[in-house]
Amino acid sequence: MADALKLELVSPERELASRMVRKVLVPGLEGYFEVRPGHAPVLSILRPGVLRITEISGAETKFYVRGGYVEAGGEEISVLAEYAAPLEEFNAEKLARELRWAEEDLADARNDEERRRLRERLDFLNGLKQALETGF
Amino acid sequence: MPSLKDLRNRINSVKATQKITKAMQMVAAAKLRHAQEAAEAARPYSRRMNAVIARLAARLKDQQGVSPFLSGTGREDVHLLVVCTAERGLCGAFNSNIVKLAIEHIERLKGEGRTVKLLCVGRKGHDQLKRPYRDLMIDDPVDLKQVKRLRFSHAYEIADRLIRMFEKGEFDVCTLFYSEFRSVIKQVPRPLQLIPARIEGAPEEEAGAGAATYEYEPDEKEILNDLLPRNVSVQVFRALLENAASEQGARMTAMDNATRNAGEMIRTLTLDYNRQRQALITKELMEIISGAEAIS
Numbered sequence: 539m540a541d542a543l544k545l546e547l548v549s550p551e552r553e554l555a556s557r558m559v560r561k562v563l564v565p566g567l568e569g570y571f572e573v574r575p576g577h578a579p580v581l582s583i584l585r586p587g588v589l590r591i592t593e594i595s596g597a598e599t600k601f602y603v604r605g606g607y608v609e610a611g612g613e614e615i616s617v618l619a620e621y622a623a624p625l626e627e628f629n630a631e632k633l634a635r636e637l638r639w640a641e642e643d644l645a646d647a648r649n650d651e652e653r654r655r656l657r658e659r660l661d662f663l664n665g666l667k668q669a670l671e672t673g674f
Numbered sequence: 675m676p677s678l679k680d681l682r683n684r685i686n687s688v689k690a691t692q693k694i695t696k697a698m699q700m701v702a703a704a705k706l707r708h709a710q711e712a713a714e715a716a717r718p719y720s721r722r723m724n725a726v727i728a729r730l731a732a733r734l735k736d737q738q739g740v741s742p743f744l745s746g747t748g749r750e751d752v753h754l755l756v757v758c759t760a761e762r763g764l765c766g767a768f769n770s771n772i773v774k775l776a777i778e779h780i781e782r783l784k785g786e787g788r789t790v791k792l793l794c795v796g797r798k799g800h801d802q803l804k805r806p807y808r809d810l811m812i813d814d815p816v817d818l819k820q821v822k823r824l825r826f827s828h829a830y831e832i833a834d835r836l837i838r839m840f841e842k843g844e845f846d847v848c849t850l851f852y853s854e855f856r857s858v859i860k861q862v863p864r865p866l867q868l869i870p871a872r873i874e875g876a877p878e879e880e881a882g883a884g885a886a887t888y889e890y891e892p893d894e895k896e897i898l899n900d901l902l903p904r905n906v907s908v909q910v911f912r913a914l915l916e917n918a919a920s921e922q923g924a925r926m927t928a929m930d931n932a933t934r935n936a937g938e939m940i941r942t943l944t945l946d947y948n949r950q951r952q953a954l955i956t957k958e959l960m961e962i963i964s965g966a967e968a969i970s
Binding site: 546548549550551552553566567568578579580581582583605606607609611616618620621 | 712715716718719720722723726825826829830888889890891892896897900901904907908911
């Protein structure tokens, strides 16, 4: 069994990572699961959450992912996320501000269409906030 | 016969035009590079998405309960055509080509007695289509004019709208029209059927043990039904990116031609100008000489 895993993390806009890593903790629809080299083939839908990558060096890299699926098996894992970004790109302060704005906008929304869109955005921001606070 | 002054004015005005077309060509070339990079960056995602869907769809081919995003509504009565064009003109026949293809489809579908609905993305297509097909338009065009860089969220919004309309049963088949980017000088307008999904290419045969032992979480059907609506956004995104690259490519070619034509025009005008000036000088000389001869 090899001790490294080929990870590919792709979003529709760009390829975020394509490298060898040690293991990956994936937010699957039915809970987090860890993928190490030699994992049984699996295809799972992603739940919004944090993808934790343990690099070869032992360091940990975190990505916030949302929507999409993960396909893993053998010495490969590919994560296709509709939205993916390194967790460091966000900071709590800015996020809190955006949350407040979104809530205010929601209160001012004039029609259902707008409300629905804002609720989606709020949902997204809340997920991100939780990810940032708890690391999951 | 235009006077010398008229000619001079025309030469200057053509020169000014040439400067503008030259600048536009260079801007388009720079934008084209970005657009191409973006289109390429988006390719792995859509390719993989397609591969997984194709595999799942093949496995679930004969089963019940597969999402109507793949199986369709069982009818083909109401067609929604999404026509994606540019927000700006001066890019050769780029917009017209897409519109022409869309019109062909509209007429064919109408001939078959289907109901056609139209949604435009981009102002230029809307401008061309609103005259003959105003009554088919379901809404104002989706406005991407302020968009500097196309993000996935733009495609998501369009797709989201389509998905909700489909769920409400407002149409049976959705086809998107865009221009495929082949090269700087070649862009091909193409239809792309979004709903029900057309799976491109046969699923690749999986090597050995892979296929059978896959563990699905949740089960295959649910994954497929989750991925299909998502795939609509991906397809829209891909089409919009291709369109953006095509637009810049078309503009670059068109502006290159315009610059060359302007150069040609300047040459002939300058020739005319010089010839007339020479004629004028000759005429004046002749007047002087004949005047002098008359006196002596």
